[in-house]
Amino acid sequence: MHREGFMSMINRPRFILFAVIFFCCLGAGLVRAAETPAAGDKDLLDAYKRIEAKLAKSSFGIPLYLESSEGSKTIRVDTYSVVGHPFAGMRDVLLSPANWCDIASLHLNVKACTCKNLNGNRQLTLYHGRKFYQAQEDAYPVIYHYRVNALDSGHLGVSLAADQGPLSVKDLRLNLEAIPLDDNRTFIHLSCSCSYGFFTELALKSYFATLGRNKVGFSVVGTDSKGNPEYVGSLQGAIERTAVRYYLAVLSYMDSLRFPEEQRFEQRISRWYDLTSQFPKQLFEMKKESYLEMKRQEHKNN
Numbered sequence: 001m002h003r004e005g006f007m008s009m010i011n012r013p014r015f016i017l018f019a020v021i022f023f024c025c026l027g028a029g030l031v032r033a034a035e036t037p038a039a040g041d042k043d044l045l046d047a048y049k050r051i052e053a054k055l056a057k058s059s060f061g062i063p064l065y066l067e068s069s070e071g072s073k074t075i076r077v078d079t080y081s082v083v084g085h086p087f088a089g090m091r092d093v094l095l096s097p098a099n100w101c102d103i104a105s106l107h108l109n110v111k112a113c114t115c116k117n118l119n120g121n122r123q124l125t126l127y128h129g130r131k132f133y134q135a136q137e138d139a140y141p142v143i144y145h146y147r148v149n150a151l152d153s154g155h156l157g158v159s160l161a162a163d164q165g166p167l168s169v170k171d172l173r174l175n176l177e178a179i180p181l182d183d184n185r186t187f188i189h190l191s192c193s194c195s196y197g198f199f200t201e202l203a204l205k206s207y208f209a210t211l212g213r214n215k216v217g218f219s220v221v222g223t224d225s226k227g228n229p230e231y232v233g234s235l236q237g238a239i240e241r242t243a244v245r246y247y248l249a250v251l252s253y254m255d256s257l258r259f260p261e262e263q264r265f266e267q268r269i270s271r272w273y274d275l276t277s278q279f280p281k282q283l284f285e286m287k288k289e290s291y292l293e294m295k296r297q298e299h300k301n302n
Helices: 003-010 013-025 041-056 087-094 097-104 198-208 234-256 261-276 288-301
Strands: 064-070 074-083 110-118 121-128 140-152 155-164 170-180 186-195 220-223 229-231
Touching: 041 064, 041 074, 041 170, 041 186, 064 234, 074 234, 087 097, 087 155, 087 170, 087 186, 087 234, 097 110, 097 121, 097 234, 110 288, 140 170, 186 234, 198 234, 234 261, 261 288
Parallel strands: none
Antiparallel strands: 064 074, 074 186, 110 121, 121 140, 140 155, 155 170, 170 186, 220 229
């Protein structure tokens, strides 16, 4: 990238931050999708048994558990959750790329999403932008390849992957796996990770030293002088926020299916906002009516 182009981008820190975080969140595993097999259903069941007690006593107030770690220019976030929806219904929903467009579009920064089938390869184009209404042509498009990594009567694995993102982010993916726990409950593992280079690191340091200095994630890293929890910040906290937002987007989509089809969009966007508002310290960005109106305008363009 030319220096002039980079300096132009770094002067827009909010967009840079979102672009990096969003693309990193679609980067679970730091190799290409075809090279990373999904974990088996036994491995996922073992994970459930390992954290079952933690899910029951989750600080989220819902059966959701989060793990994250940071290495040398790499960050990984894993969320595990139990949802009150039958596995068969979730499998049918998550096997549709078009449904993933509706799920992703709940995010504040996704302005539009299209999907198509090219010679058997299913692709989603997500248009990324700022936290206000933008037309599709004014947003940043990135093509993701949708793949099914595991599919049988008791195990589902899907991923979204892009070869390249902005700045020096690459090999981008979101992985989701699910298994049934009983007739009415499903265990989900959603993983996000990120690798980044020099330009990304420089842009993020600039943002988190200024506009993003008060933004935090969910992992507790200590306590303050009053005994209150202190949460992880920087890019690790940002990817934790994004991972939780996407888990809540999947849950919102599933919850909306009990309504007639013509009501589902409104139910979906309202449900997503209400779920995220339970975590104001981490996830609040705008008032509900502003979010709903923005999504209604964007929906008209799809």
